[in-house]
Amino acid sequence: MFSDPGRPQVARTLVGELAEHVGRRVTLMGWLHRQRRLSQVSFLIVRDRSGLGQVVVEDAGQAAQTAGLAPETVLAVSGEVVAAAQAPGGAELHRPQIEVIAAPVEQPPLELWRPTLSAQLPTLLDLAPLALRHPRHRAIFEVAAASVAGFREALDRLGFTEIQTPKIVGSATESGANVFALDYFGRPAYLAQSPQFYKQTMVGVFERVYETGPVFRAEPHDTPRHLSEYVSLDAELGFIADHHDVMAVARDAVAGMVDSIQSRAPGAIAALSLALPNVPAQIPSIEFTEALHLIGEDTGESLQGEPDLAPAHERWLSEWAVREHGSELLFVTGYPIVKRPFYTHPDPLRPELSNSFDLLFRGLELITGGQRLHRYEDYLRALRDRGEGPADYDGYLQAFKFGMPPHGGFALGLERWVARLTGAANIRETTLFPRDLNRLSP
Amino acid sequence: MFSDPGRPQVARTLVGELAEHVGRRVTLMGWLHRQRRLSQVSFLIVRDRSGLGQVVVEDAGQAAQTAGLAPETVLAVSGEVVAAAQAPGGAELHRPQIEVIAAPVEQPPLELWRPTLSAQLPTLLDLAPLALRHPRHRAIFEVAAASVAGFREALDRLGFTEIQTPKIVGSATESGANVFALDYFGRPAYLAQSPQFYKQTMVGVFERVYETGPVFRAEPHDTPRHLSEYVSLDAELGFIADHHDVMAVARDAVAGMVDSIQSRAPGAIAALSLALPNVPAQIPSIEFTEALHLIGEDTGESLQGEPDLAPAHERWLSEWAVREHGSELLFVTGYPIVKRPFYTHPDPLRPELSNSFDLLFRGLELITGGQRLHRYEDYLRALRDRGEGPADYDGYLQAFKFGMPPHGGFALGLERWVARLTGAANIRETTLFPRDLNRLSP
Numbered sequence: 001m002f003s004d005p006g007r008p009q010v011a012r013t014l015v016g017e018l019a020e021h022v023g024r025r026v027t028l029m030g031w032l033h034r035q036r037r038l039s040q041v042s043f044l045i046v047r048d049r050s051g052l053g054q055v056v057v058e059d060a061g062q063a064a065q066t067a068g069l070a071p072e073t074v075l076a077v078s079g080e081v082v083a084a085a086q087a088p089g090g091a092e093l094h095r096p097q098i099e100v101i102a103a104p105v106e107q108p109p110l111e112l113w114r115p116t117l118s119a120q121l122p123t124l125l126d127l128a129p130l131a132l133r134h135p136r137h138r139a140i141f142e143v144a145a146a147s148v149a150g151f152r153e154a155l156d157r158l159g160f161t162e163i164q165t166p167k168i169v170g171s172a173t174e175s176g177a178n179v180f181a182l183d184y185f186g187r188p189a190y191l192a193q194s195p196q197f198y199k200q201t202m203v204g205v206f207e208r209v210y211e212t213g214p215v216f217r218a219e220p221h222d223t224p225r226h227l228s229e230y231v232s233l234d235a236e237l238g239f240i241a242d243h244h245d246v247m248a249v250a251r252d253a254v255a256g257m258v259d260s261i262q263s264r265a266p267g268a269i270a271a272l273s274l275a276l277p278n279v280p281a282q283i284p285s286i287e288f289t290e291a292l293h294l295i296g297e298d299t300g301e302s303l304q305g306e307p308d309l310a311p312a313h314e315r316w317l318s319e320w321a322v323r324e325h326g327s328e329l330l331f332v333t334g335y336p337i338v339k340r341p342f343y344t345h346p347d348p349l350r351p352e353l354s355n356s357f358d359l360l361f362r363g364l365e366l367i368t369g370g371q372r373l374h375r376y377e378d379y380l381r382a383l384r385d386r387g388e389g390p391a392d393y394d395g396y397l398q399a400f401k402f403g404m405p406p407h408g409g410f411a412l413g414l415e416r417w418v419a420r421l422t423g424a425a426n427i428r429e430t431t432l433f434p435r436d437l438n439r440l441s442p
Numbered sequence: 443m444f445s446d447p448g449r450p451q452v453a454r455t456l457v458g459e460l461a462e463h464v465g466r467r468v469t470l471m472g473w474l475h476r477q478r479r480l481s482q483v484s485f486l487i488v489r490d491r492s493g494l495g496q497v498v499v500e501d502a503g504q505a506a507q508t509a510g511l512a513p514e515t516v517l518a519v520s521g522e523v524v525a526a527a528q529a530p531g532g533a534e535l536h537r538p539q540i541e542v543i544a545a546p547v548e549q550p551p552l553e554l555w556r557p558t559l560s561a562q563l564p565t566l567l568d569l570a571p572l573a574l575r576h577p578r579h580r581a582i583f584e585v586a587a588a589s590v591a592g593f594r595e596a597l598d599r600l601g602f603t604e605i606q607t608p609k610i611v612g613s614a615t616e617s618g619a620n621v622f623a624l625d626y627f628g629r630p631a632y633l634a635q636s637p638q639f640y641k642q643t644m645v646g647v648f649e650r651v652y653e654t655g656p657v658f659r660a661e662p663h664d665t666p667r668h669l670s671e672y673v674s675l676d677a678e679l680g681f682i683a684d685h686h687d688v689m690a691v692a693r694d695a696v697a698g699m700v701d702s703i704q705s706r707a708p709g710a711i712a713a714l715s716l717a718l719p720n721v722p723a724q725i726p727s728i729e730f731t732e733a734l735h736l737i738g739e740d741t742g743e744s745l746q747g748e749p750d751l752a753p754a755h756e757r758w759l760s761e762w763a764v765r766e767h768g769s770e771l772l773f774v775t776g777y778p779i780v781k782r783p784f785y786t787h788p789d790p791l792r793p794e795l796s797n798s799f800d801l802l803f804r805g806l807e808l809i810t811g812g813q814r815l816h817r818y819e820d821y822l823r824a825l826r827d828r829g830e831g832p833a834d835y836d837g838y839l840q841a842f843k844f845g846m847p848p849h850g851g852f853a854l855g856l857e858r859w860v861a862r863l864t865g866a867a868n869i870r871e872t873t874l875f876p877r878d879l880n881r882l883s884p
Binding site for chain 2: 010029031032049070074103104106129130132159162163165169180181184187191205206214228229239241374375376377395401404405414435437440442
């Protein structure tokens with residue numbers, strides 16, 4: 001920074017580096033996070049991307065001047081670094097020269113210095129540009145960033161290639177319902193609900209692919225779990241024996257995400273008091289039918305023939321996994337094929353069941369995945385069974401027409417993962433600028 | 443893979459690893475890329491994600507059987523690895539046992555074994571799921587993946603945080619024109635043309651942010667340079683002195699992308715005979731007015747007062763930079779403010795010019811960026827000058843209302859970068875599944 005010879009030379013020091021500069025004069029730049037006036041001395045807390053730093057104002061005249069600064073004033077503060085055990089980071093700035101870089105035009109409506117923001121969620125979302133500056137709020141998105149980086153790193157190590165596939169698609173074929181329509185140069189187009197068809201297609205090219213990007217669901221439900229746009233971490237791999245090979249990769253992806261949070265976001269772990277899960281080398285696994293049996297035995301419910309797990313059953317199973325296996329993660333495999341998408345591969349020995357899985361984490365489905373059909377004829381049959389012809393699936397079916405290995409994959413919703421990790425009750429807390437039935441801004 | 447105890451155990455070897463297994467029996471899995479039948483012997487070329495491998499069939503009966511296999515048949519081939527200097531990778535498979543995993547249902551309409559595919563671009567795009575399997579075509583997207591990874595790595599090293607911002611937005615404010623409209627639960631919404639407003643907002647939170655994701659332009663132009671959806675690599679940083687600090691980061695990002703291609707995609711460099719640019723520690727830079735002057739002197743054109751560079755001028759400047767500075771990269775700074783977006787920061791000394799830049803690469807604009815306004819009042823004035831009120835910009839303006847440091851950023855179109863690198867004449871060649879005025883599938 002400031003390295004161009006013709007421009008003013010100011011070396012900026014981050015507050016997190018203060019302790020390395022004890023005895024020297026440095027310049028901090030950041031936001032006025034908080035001000036505390038005592039009778040003899042005032043403290044300015046300056047916030048920058050590295051954390052919070054303390055500036056000591058002893059001069060009464062200067063203290064009177066700084067008293068007029070609104071929170072969130074952007075400052076450059078030069079001064080002498082003094083070791084101080086009670087200051088954040090073990091050092092503070094004395095004898096400051098304070099320059100206002102940019103002043104707020106009005107008093108911020110949130111008190112960012114408080115340990116938590118007390119406003120209601122809708123208010124916090126309306127004020128997101130400000131609320132996200134709160135150390136605990138921004139920490140959530142450090143966890144998100146570290147998670148995505150860890151997902152990519154884990155899959156890179158396993159020979160995956162990152163892809164970028166279109167979000168505007170020509171037909172609403174994947175599920176039909178809950179799709180956003182747009183005007184595409186006068187003809188209809190749709191926003192992709194997932195990269196499913198494209199990631200499968202790309203197995204024919206790279207064998208192992210992943211994508212981290214937005215997906216779109218026109219969710220008519222206003223719940224703490226539904227968004228109309230979220231970030232999906234998707235992977236797909238070929239030359240599998242069955243869904244267990246996909247589960248092994250999903251396990252490594254989650255382990256990579258946890259490792260990455262640990263190494264990249266230690267400050268966020270501390271700010272949020274995060275308890276990260278232990279990811280066992282082999283995540284425990286239970287078959288769907290066995291799971292129903294166990295739950296039924298315990299609760300007295302008659303669950304035989306149920307096609308899916310209810311939320312209460314997922315919670316029961318998560319508790320069971322902690323009790324039986326000491327694991328906060330549990331695979332459930334072999335879901336009935338009726339509730340799975342048309343491209344799902346059946347269990348060869350029990351065709352009413354599927355080579356599919358969910359990964360439960362702390363009582364909620366975190367990942368869904370499975371083996372896909374790979375033979376062209378199987379797709380034609382699956383579509384016929386749904387009463388559909390192959391025409392709308394032309395591009396997708398090409399991949400299977402020309403030789404596709406057995407393959408499968410999985411998807412993980414980033415915001416949901418971060419919500420589970422941080423204990424957020426509403427997925428909007430783990431989305432920078434959420435979109436839902438009622439919310440389109442900021 | 444295949445590690446579940448209850449399932450068949452087959453250790454797969456990639457063709458790229460064959461030479462490590464000379465004298466052993468291994469199993470390859472991949473696509474039948476090509477078959478060559480000589481009088482005494484047949485060769486099967488098997489393609490997997492690591493490259494091409496050779497299988498030698500000496501048995502006449504077996505050769506007659508394999509002759510019937512269509513290209514792109516998915517195979518598992520077990521055999522003995524024999525060192526063979528003339529084979530790709532220095533080893534080949536002998537005495538094969540060949541199992542068909544999946545057979546194409548029809549003869550592929552492209553000959554993937556040919557060094558280049560001769561079909562016209564529209565045909566190749568229609569057949570993308572197949573055409574992308576061609577080693578040269580897939581190599582293009584290895585370069586893309588490595589570029590994105592390098593972009594992220596370079597910015598991670600500089601203290602940036604990755605963000606994910608909404609693609610569905612409530613108003614068409616950023617440029618007004620060329621925006622896709624969608625039906626959002628009965629009210630209008632739009633697809634984001636860039637993460638511009640959000641990345642600026644997030645400077646208030648993280649100081650330094652980047653995003654790699656899709657952007658959408660309803661481009662009514664059917665040209666080799668325009669797409670209606672592309673991948674934008676965006677960065678934004680706070681506490682800058684002016685646009686030169688942004689240029690330094692843009693330089694490091696491009697250098698990181700080149701380094702990453704070198705380390706992650708050596709096979710693609712070879713397949714495409716890529717000549718990567720040398721990225722100087724300081725990329726040469728010329729001011730816009732000086733550039734016009736030089737071009738005018740050389741070509742005799744009268745360019746004084748021109749508000750922007752024409753494509754021919756960009757080409758001239760790129761040639762000049764190679765001649766004068768030995769650099770394929772050239773910054774042009776200080777564009778007239780009239781042609782730049784409303785959030786552009788003027789040059790404080792010459793307010794008709796702006797603190798903006800373009801980075802030219804091989805005759806084309808690769809990056810555009812600059813310093814932004816950071817004071818709330820400046821935004822109000824800039825909007826007023828455009829005849830707009832602040833209401834539509836409510837969420838965006840919040841960030842400036844509550845203290846924002848001087849900041850700036852840049853954007854780089856991934857497909858355009860890869861096109862320049864690979865010499866692709868049409869940006870559709872560097873997009874997996876392009877979207878344009880006429881194309882919505884596959």
